[in-house]
Amino acid sequence: MVTGREGSPDSSSSAAASVTDGRRAELSGRLTDVRDRIHRACSAAGRNIDDVTLVVVTKTWPVADLRLLRALGVQDFGENRLQELQEKSVELADLDIRWHFVGQVQSNKAAKVARYADMVHSVDSDRVALKLDAGAHRFEREIDCLVQVSLDSEGAGGGRGGVRLDGIDSVANALAGGRWVRLRGVMGVAPLGEDPSPAYARLREISRRLVSSHPSASCVSAGMSDDFEAALAAGATHVRVGSAVLGARPPLG
Numbered sequence: 001m002v003t004g005r006e007g008s009p010d011s012s013s014s015a016a017a018s019v020t021d022g023r024r025a026e027l028s029g030r031l032t033d034v035r036d037r038i039h040r041a042c043s044a045a046g047r048n049i050d051d052v053t054l055v056v057v058t059k060t061w062p063v064a065d066l067r068l069l070r071a072l073g074v075q076d077f078g079e080n081r082l083q084e085l086q087e088k089s090v091e092l093a094d095l096d097i098r099w100h101f102v103g104q105v106q107s108n109k110a111a112k113v114a115r116y117a118d119m120v121h122s123v124d125s126d127r128v129a130l131k132l133d134a135g136a137h138r139f140e141r142e143i144d145c146l147v148q149v150s151l152d153s154e155g156a157g158g159g160r161g162g163v164r165l166d167g168i169d170s171v172a173n174a175l176a177g178g179r180w181v182r183l184r185g186v187m188g189v190a191p192l193g194e195d196p197s198p199a200y201a202r203l204r205e206i207s208r209r210l211v212s213s214h215p216s217a218s219c220v221s222a223g224m225s226d227d228f229e230a231a232l233a234a235g236a237t238h239v240r241v242g243s244a245v246l247g248a249r250p251p252l253g
């Protein structure tokens, strides 16, 4: 019996429910594909899947998507703007989520980043390291931090951010000396328009050197939707995946 359905009070909510179902199916399918890719890349590299964290980068996507993803087992979410991180973490405070900040940290906003992020991947100066430590102290939370290192080849234009080779020790020491920040490793973004493998190999070397002086700094955050297999082959422990899970990002408003 379907009589009397038309115009019934719940017709719009059931339409909304079917949109949600469609989105859930879409996210579930893409998430399964990404997890399969991670599995295959780990097997190929002889690595244990348990040593890899999938961080789903949800910048520009609504909290409804994060709720669906949380229900599909995702616990690690990445954002690159403070305001969006703050809004989402407040709205989703009922969920058990680990927040990753992957965007550039402005030093005047570092305290707030420390308030909302559990892991900051993008520490790129001594000053930011000190401000994060002060902010984490103020909000009485300990946070994990990675030194973002530049993987741009010498003389390349259009850099993708990060500390140059000769500045890494100084930022690492600034973090290691903090009481509320924990130095956990390094992060890198592969240069645009180049084979990412040599860049990720450089990152692995940088990581090895760092671990020799800071044994607990063994995390390597590397790899995005198009290249995380190359990053996993080079030892990445955290892959940051956006569009392969969520689809092409809507243009920024």
Ligand SMILES: *Cc1c(COP(=O)(O)O)cnc(C)c1O
Residues within 6 Å of the ligand: 057, 059, 080, 102, 103, 189, 223, 224, 225, 226, 240, 241, 242, 243, 244
């Ligand atoms: C957006 C972003 C990602 C995810 O990029 P996709 O290509 O969508 O997977 C990863 N890392 C950083 C730093 C980002 O800003």
